[in-house]
Amino acid sequence: MTAKGGTHAVEIAITCPKCQGEGSxxxxxxxDTDKNPELRERLLHxxxxxxxxxxxxxxxxxxxxxxxxxxRGREFMVWLVPDTNMEMSM
Numbered sequence: 001m002t003a004k005g006g007t008h009a010v011e012i013a014i015t016c017p018k019c020q021g022e023g024s025x026x027x028x029x030x031x032d033t034d035k036n037p038e039l040r041e042r043l044l045h046x047x048x049x050x051x052x053x054x055x056x057x058x059x060x061x062x063x064x065x066x067x068x069x070x071x072r073g074r075e076f077m078v079w080l081v082p083d084t085n086m087e088m089s090m
Contacts, residue, residue: 006070007039008033012063014052021056027063031069043069050082 008030008064014023020068027050033040050060050083 006034007036008031010034010065012065014054014061014063016057016059016061017047018059019054019057021054023055024051024060025063027065029065030068031070033069034073040071 007068008027009026009028012025012027014025015021016023028039031039031043048060050063050065052061052063054061060084066082067080069078069080
């Protein structure tokens with residue numbers, strides 16, 4: 001785990017549901033844009049921020065992890081709680 005300001009990253013162990021390959025994925029359970037403005041840009045423009053790519057079979061796996069997004073400058077917070085029953089298309 002790493003912490004920088006209010007931002008907090010976690011490393012998750014992943015087992016690919018298609019090929020059973022093992023890997024890890026870095027995600028955030030809290031993103032504080034005052035301390036990490038680059039993560040704000042990534043959140044806004046990187047649709048793959050919460051997806052893992054299996055290095056063995058190249059499957060795309062959605063990571064269903066909650067994340068608190070804090071933007072104090074805009075007086076804005078979002079608590080992302082993924083709905084595992086919702087289908088996503090890209």
